Amino acid sequence: MSAATSSRPRWGFWFTLAAVAVLMRLAPQLAVRLSSAGYDMKSINYAWGFTPIIAIGLYAGAFLKSRWQAVGLMLGMLFLGDLGILALSRDFSQLDPGNYLAYPLFALLGRPLSEYRSFGRVQAGGFLACSLYFLLTNFLVWAAWRHIYSIEMYPPTLDGLKACMIAAIPFAKYFLSTPVFCVLLFSPLGVAQAAESKAQGKSDLVAQAV
Numbered sequence: 001m002s003a004a005t006s007s008r009p010r011w012g013f014w015f016t017l018a019a020v021a022v023l024m025r026l027a028p029q030l031a032v033r034l035s036s037a038g039y040d041m042k043s044i045n046y047a048w049g050f051t052p053i054i055a056i057g058l059y060a061g062a063f064l065k066s067r068w069q070a071v072g073l074m075l076g077m078l079f080l081g082d083l084g085i086l087a088l089s090r091d092f093s094q095l096d097p098g099n100y101l102a103y104p105l106f107a108l109l110g111r112p113l114s115e116y117r118s119f120g121r122v123q124a125g126g127f128l129a130c131s132l133y134f135l136l137t138n139f140l141v142w143a144a145w146r147h148i149y150s151i152e153m154y155p156p157t158l159d160g161l162k163a164c165m166i167a168a169i170p171f172a173k174y175f176l177s178t179p180v181f182c183v184l185l186f187s188p189l190g191v192a193q194a195a196e197s198k199a200q201g202k203s204d205l206v207a208q209a210v
Contacts, residue, residue, distance in 0.1 A: 010196075010197040013193065013194075013197040014060065014064070014073060014197070017052075017056050017059075017060075018056070018073060018076065018077045018080075020052065021051065021052055021053045021056055021077055021081075022077055022080050022081045022084065024050075024051055024052065024053075025051060025053070025081040025084075025085075026081065026084045026085065026088070029084070029085055029088040029089060030088065032088075033088050049171055049172065049173070049174030049175040049177065050174045050177045051177070052177075052178075052181040052185075053074075053077065053103070053106070054106050054126065054129045054130060054133065054175070054178045054181075055126060055178050055181035055182045055184075055185050056074075056077075056106075056181075056185070057070070057074050057103060057105075057106025057107045057109070057110060057129070058106055058107075058109060058110035058113060058122075058125050058126065058129060058182060058185075058186075059110060059182075059185040059186065059190070059194070060073050060074065060107050060110060061106065061107040061108060061109060061110020061111045061113070061114075062110040062111065062113035062114040062117070062186075062194075063114065063191075063194035063195075063197075064107075067107060067108060067111055070107035070108075070110065070111075071104040071107045071108070073107070074103040074104055074106060074107050075100065075103060075104060077103070078099050078100065078103045082095050096137060096140075096141075097140070097144070098136060098137040098139075098140035098141070098144075099137065101136060101140075102132070102133045102136050102137055105129070105132060105133075105136075106129050106133075109125055109128065109129050109132075110125065112125075113125055113186070117186055117191070119183075122182050122183070122186045123179050123182065123183075125182070126178045126179045126181075126182040127178075127179065129178065130172075130175040130176075130178050133175070134168065134172050134175070135165075138164050138165055138168045139161070139164075141153065141154070141164055141168075142154050142156075142160060142161045142164040142165075143156070
């Protein structure tokens with residue numbers, strides 16, 4: 001039989017990245033569950049935006065062959081994280097439906113970085129993704145949460161939108177970790193690891209075809 005001409009990623013590498021991101025997302029939930037204070041998310045101080053998820057989305061968008069593979073990886077990460085949060089909290093209000101729009105966006109924003117990976121472009125991509133995430137998710141909190149959870153956190157007015165955005169600013173500072181994670185993932189070592197994953201996947205297909 002002839003060797004296969006297409007390649008697929010070595011998913012073990014990507015699943016490891018996804019597992020790290022999911023565990024970091026569940027860290028505050030686990031801390032509260034294991035504490036003696038009962039399940040009260042206000043009982044801990046946590047850097048909520050300190051996460052590699054945005055950087056992983058850009059990285060997956062840049063290096064996975066198909067944009068749909070990258071989108072699927074991000075949605076899978078989000079879904080598993082949400083299942084974990086529900087298992088720990090039993091509270092649907094702990095979930096943010098806006099993430100199901102934002103996470104695929106990270107992967108799509110990463111596509112141009114497959115060819116143009118200068119330090120400046122990677123950092124610009126990280127800051128753009130963080131900014132869009134902040135605006136999108138907080139807009140949806142203002143516009144949709146009262147319909148989804150019957151919780152009106154902010155009035156449906158421009159003043160309410162302004163108050164929502166201002167209230168979220170203290171959490172936004174932790175997204176500055178995204179450029180750091182981008183530097184790590186898009187470093188020569190990170191790029192080589194992604195390339196090796198793709199090469200190993202292609203080798204596996206060739207071995208199966210002969």
